[in-house]
Amino acid sequence: xxxxxxxLNNVLQDIIIRFKRMQGCxxxxxxxxxxxxxxxxxxxxxELAREGLTRHDLTREEFIARVWQWKERYGGVIxxxxxxxxxxxxxxxxxxxxxEGLSRAVREVFVRLYHDGLIYxxxxxxxxxxxxxxxxxxxxxxxxxxxxxxxxxxxxxxxxTGELVVATTRPETMLGDTAVAVNPEDERFRGMxxxxxxxxxxxxxxxxxxxxxxxxxxxxxxxxxxxxCDPNDFAVAKxxxxxxxxxxxxxxxxxxxxxxxxxxxxxxxxxxxxKDLEDQxxxxxxxxxxxxxxxCYRCKTDIEPSVSTQWFVKITPLAKEAIAxxxxxxxxxxxxxxxxxxxxxxxxxxxxxxxxxxxxxHRIPVWYCGGCGKxxxxxxxxxACPDCKGLKLSQDEDVLDTWFSSALWPFSxxxxxxxxxxxxxxxxxxxxxxxxxxxxxxxxxxxxxxLYVMKEVPFRDVYLHALVRxxxxxxxxxxxxxxxxxxxxxxxxxxxxxxxxxAAYTAQGRDVRMSEERIEGHKHFxxxxxxxxxxxxxxxxxxxAPAATGAKLITEGASLPERWIIHRLTLVTTEISRQLDEYxxxxxxxxxxxxxxxxxxxxxxxxxxxxxxxxxxxEKRTAAQANLYQLLSAILxxxxxxxxxxxxxxxxTMDDRRDSIMVSPYPAFDPALVDEEAAREMxxxxxxxxxxxxxxxEMEIPPAKKLHVSISAPEDVSRRVISTGSHYITHQAxxxxxxLGNETAExxxxxxxxxxxxxxxxxxxxxxxLAKKRAKIEKELSRVDKDLEQSSKKLANRDFLAKADPxxxxxxxxxxxxLLHRHRILEESLKKFRExxxxx
RNA sequence: GGGCGGUUAGCUCAGCUGGGAGAGCGUCGGCCUUACAAGCCGAGGGUCAUAGGUUCGAUCCCUGUACCGCCCACCA
Numbered sequence: 021x022x023x024x025x026x027x028l029n030n031v032l033q034d035i036i037i038r039f040k041r042m043q044g045c046x047x048x049x050x051x052x053x054x055x056x057x058x059x060x061x062x063x064x065x066x067e068l069a070r071e072g073l074t075r076h077d078l079t080r081e082e083f084i085a086r087v088w089q090w091k092e093r094y095g096g097v098i099x100x101x102x103x104x105x106x107x108x109x110x111x112x113x114x115x116x117x118x119x120e121g122l123s124r125a126v127r128e129v130f131v132r133l134y135h136d137g138l139i140y141x142x143x144x145x146x147x148x149x150x151x152x153x154x155x156x157x158x159x160x161x162x163x164x165x166x167x168x169x170x171x172x173x174x175x176x177x178x179x180x181t182g183e184l185v186v187a188t189t190r191p192e193t194m195l196g197d198t199a200v201a202v203n204p205e206d207e208r209f210r211g212m213x214x215x216x217x218x219x220x221x222x223x224x225x226x227x228x229x230x231x232x233x234x235x236x237x238x239x240x241x242x243x244x245x246x247x248x249c250d251p252n253d254f255a256v257a258k259x260x261x262x263x264x265x266x267x268x269x270x271x272x273x274x275x276x277x278x279x280x281x282x283x284x285x286x287x288x289x290x291x292x293x294x295k296d297l298e299d300q301x302x303x304x305x306x307x308x309x310x311x312x313x314x315x316c317y318r319c320k321t322d323i324e325p326s327v328s329t330q331w332f333v334k335i336t337p338l339a340k341e342a343i344a345x346x347x348x349x350x351x352x353x354x355x356x357x358x359x360x361x362x363x364x365x366x367x368x369x370x371x372x373x374x375x376x377x378x379x380x381x382h383r384i385p386v387w388y389c390g391g392c393g394k395x396x397x398x399x400x401x402x403x404a405c406p407d408c409k410g411l412k413l414s415q416d417e418d419v420l421d422t423w424f425s426s427a428l429w430p431f432s433x434x435x436x437x438x439x440x441x442x443x444x445x446x447x448x449x450x451x452x453x454x455x456x457x458x459x460x461x462x463x464x465x466x467x468x469x470x471l472y473v474m475k476e477v478p479f480r481d482v483y484l485h486a487l488v489r490x491x492x493x494x495x496x497x498x499x500x501x502x503x504x505x506x507x508x509x510x511x512x513x514x515x516x517x518x519x520x521x522x523a524a525y526t527a528q529g530r531d532v533r534m535s536e537e538r539i540e541g542h543k544h545f546x547x548x549x550x551x552x553x554x555x556x557x558x559x560x561x562x563x564x565a566p567a568a569t570g571a572k573l574i575t576e577g578a579s580l581p582e583r584w585i586i587h588r589l590t591l592v593t594t595e596i597s598r599q600l601d602e603y604x605x606x607x608x609x610x611x612x613x614x615x616x617x618x619x620x621x622x623x624x625x626x627x628x629x630x631x632x633x634x635x636x637x638x639e640k641r642t643a644a645q646a647n648l649y650q651l652l653s654a655i656l657x658x659x660x661x662x663x664x665x666x667x668x669x670x671x672x673t674m675d676d677r678r679d680s681i682m683v684s685p686y687p688a689f690d691p692a693l694v695d696e697e698a699a700r701e702m703x704x705x706x707x708x709x710x711x712x713x714x715x716x717x718e719m720e721i722p723p724a725k726k727l728h729v730s731i732s733a734p735e736d737v738s739r740r741v742i743s744t745g746s747h748y749i750t751h752q753a754x755x756x757x758x759x760l761g762n763e764t765a766e767x768x769x770x771x772x773x774x775x776x777x778x779x780x781x782x783x784x785x786x787x788x789x790l791a792k793k794r795a796k797i798e799k800e801l802s803r804v805d806k807d808l809e810q811s812s813k814k815l816a817n818r819d820f821l822a823k824a825d826p827x828x829x830x831x832x833x834x835x836x837x838x839l840l841h842r843h844r845i846l847e848e849s850l851k852k853f854r855e856x857x858x859x860x
Numbered sequence: 861g862g863g864c865g866g867u868u869a870g871c872u873c874a875g876c877u878g879g880g881a882g883a884g885c886g887u888c889g890g891c892c893u894u895a896c897a898a899g900c901c902g903a904g905g906g907u908c909a910u911a912g913g914u915u916c917g918a919u920c921c922c923u924g925u926a927c928c929g930c931c932c933a934c935c936a
Contacts, residue, residue: 158933163933163934170936186936187935187936188936189936190936193936201936233935234935234936235935235936237935238935238936239935239936240936242936243935243936244936245936246936250936252934252935252936253936311934311935311936312933312934314934357864357865358864360863360864361863361864361931361932364862364863364864364931364932365931365932368932368933456931457931460932487930524884525872525873527873527874528876530865530866530873530874531929531930533872533873535872537871537872537884537885537886538872538884538885540885540898541884541885541898542884543898544896544898544899545898546898547896547898547899548895548896548898548899550895550896551895551896551898551899552895552896553895554895554896555895555896556895557895558895559895602876604876606873606874607874607876610874610883610884613883613884614883621895621896622900625895626900629894633894710901710902713901713902714901714902714903716890716901716902717889717890717901717902717903718889718902718903720889720890721890722890722891723890723891723893723900723901724891724893754893814879814916814917817916817917818916819915819916819917820916820917821916822916823915823916823917824879824916824917825879827879828879828917831879831880832879835880
């Protein structure tokens with residue numbers, strides 16, 4: 021029921037909604053609509069089919085009641101499933117798709133368009149589904165490649181002077197031919213134009229006409245014109261005032277115009293026609309031909325282009341406004357790449373066939389007077405004919421295309437045509453989140469209708485998210501059986517992990533390839549958060565939850581890791597806010613992941629452990645607890661839009677008197693908490709710890725073995741930082757001793773790590789393989805030399821020095837100096853090793 | 861036929877205005893260190909599809925080519 025596309029759409033939307041709400045924004049978004057009108061009707065028709073019925077065996081009212089019944093059930097289930105994802109969905113709004121309010125709006129808009137001359141009724145070749153017995157719009161046709169044939173058929177000239185050979189993929193439609201056409205420039209047919217040809221089998225005389233539409237290159241150069249079966253032929257026929265011969269009924273069965281073929285199915289008829297043509301010597305040949313056949317998007321039946329009387333919206337004037345709105349930036353399409361597609365479609369748009377011969381939908385508000393035949397278009401049911409006062413009125417049987425009513429959503433749901441407060445407050449809405457697959461169906465039409473009715477765009481931002489595909493990049497669909505069930509994912513990995521995964525893989529303009537492994541990875545992340553919170557709360561058990569207001573992060577007198585993590589939190593907060601403002605979901609997710617796991621957990625919590633455990637310095641512990649509490653709160657808030665469940669759970673555990681985290685204020689940027697100095701100092705401390713760990717790992721020294729380390733730090737600043745933070749280094753790198761000097765010589769038998777301008781010497785035991793030590797140094801030296809060579813080359817380039825940005829040059833010089841420094845140190849150690857190796 | 865997008869580590873993908881090639885998973889090595897083995901600490905791994913061009917400098921900009929994918933049109 022709930023499929024991936026639904027899940028992605030609702031989750032992305034929910035992330036923005038929660039984020040904006042926490043920021044105190046009073047915005048309205050377009051809810052992800054369960055646009056299941058047609059789909060539901062389909063299901064109901066299938067149900068009926070199992071009972072051996074069609075919808076025509078029921079009355080219209082009975083049928084609609086059944087659809088409602090099904091929709092209620094379906095809708096209710098969907099709502100509950102969305103709740104499990106942490107997304108809210110207002111079923112009362114869903115209901116609105118067919119209720120009285122919308123019905124009023126639909127009629128009102130129809131009438132307005134009609135009176136503005138933008139709706140007309142006319143004959144045109146439309147796409148017709150012979151199974152659903154309804155017109156469908158061009159967009160609803162799905163083309164499928166099929167191996168067909170191209171038949172060449174002789175059409176003899178009436179005067180017996182020759183023949184025309186036409187090529188066709190659909191020989192059965194010749195029953196409806198009313199002309200044969202050639203290109204006026206085509207020399208081959210000079211003299212034939214204007215003559216009559218005999219339509220084989222039917223023996224009807226039809227003219228040979230000239231029209232530039234015919235391509236000289238394709239087929240035989242002669243084209244049969246079947247105006248009732250092909251929109252292009254229809255256009256040609258109009259130009260030449262040709263008659264229309266309709267040869268099929270609504271079920272694609274040949275009608276009385278088909279003579280002996282009457283009553284045959286179109287494909288049966290094709291076989292018979294081909295056979296008869298062959299028998300009578302009219303068939304000149306048949307070649308295999310690969311072409312596309314349109315199918316109904318609902319039932320996959322081959323569609324039958326067929327001339328019929330339908331209602332159309334004259335779309336060009338509406339499209340013009342909708343184009344302008346995007347050009348002028350009144351509505352932003354995100355990612356902007358889709359703008360081109362939008363313009364392309366809008367510029368080449370064709371009139372919109374809005375009538376459907378189905379039963380579920382809004383009836384067209386048009387009545388015909390049985391007395392005088394007048395057409396009445398009205399927003400309220402007319403009681404009598406305004407002309408002849410006759411009472412025998414019948415409403416048009418057709419209903420409107422579902423997208424007609426959907427197009428009114430942004431304002432009809434807010435109460436239009438009444439001037440409600442909601443409408444005044446929330447129109448235009450701030451954001452629409454939807455899949456690009458309905459850019460034309462829905463988004464473009466909402467734009468047009470919104471501008472037409474409200475004289476203002478329906479939304480400021482349109483965020484078009486990607487399609488969800490499976491691991492192999494195939495579009496997920498129930499029929500292919502490759503869909504991953506979101507509910508199963510929730511059961512196995514949790515809603516939070518699933519949500520986070522959806523966000524993490526939603527990069528703009530790319531499809532999402534869903535795989536279980538990724539969700540599992542994020543389940544680990546949720547687990548990490550849970551454990552980090554558990555650890556924090558364990559160390560906060562004697563810390564009273566502060567009053568909701570006034571509690572702040574304390575930098576005054578705070579330790580280095582605290583100053584640093586507060587600094588980082590501040591930066592990450594702005595980063596995430598910006599990323600979400602720009603709908604960069606994957607980046608926001610990545611920022612959170614990196615910060616929480618690799619900064620908060622890996623460094624801050626680890627470094628704070630001694631303080632938090634320490635019973636000897638209770639005042640330090642209390643101060644650390646205050647910050648820990650605030651940091652954890654802030655992290656939960658940042659995370660909340662992505663992981664509503666686990667964050668709320670922890671939030672309430674921290675202080676069960678609190679309101680939901682959902683309504684807590686989102687962390688805001690505080691310039692007072694920026695501390696570049698702390699960042700620099702921590703970078704040095706972390707660098708030294710990492711360097712020591714690196715050496716330990718490379719040399720395969722067991723973690724339990726305590727090391728002797730000495731550090732040479734020429735700069736006073738560095739020395740002070742290391743000195744103050746020495747206990748962090750000792751603890752994290754598991755040291756026995758740490759000696760600090762300004763120009764300490766490399767102790768014998770040690771291995772060197774370089775961090776900035778500092779050298780870190782790790783004393784090794786003699787038992788360690790000397791060759792291994794040497795190999796490590798050599799490896800690093802070659803790496804440094806490679807970089808150094810590249811850098812020197814660059815700096816030796818005059819053009820570079822002359823033309824590059826001075827900041828880039830300065831950076832390069834600094835890099836070069838650093839590399840040279842490293843090179844020297846490594847050379848030195850290597851020299852020493854050679855000496856040891858030769859002496860021993 | 862027209863338009864759009866993709867090609868980056870073994871896999872899946874980030875890389876937003878040209879100056880350091882990155883993440884997750886997987887792999888390898890070491891750890892049951894009192895939040896977490898769903899974990900911790902480290903390591904290895906890429907001619908950024910290809911051929912040119914612009915530039916001091918190109919994964920990034922331009923052009924051509926190859927392969928993959930999507931959308932639109934549907935010349936019978």
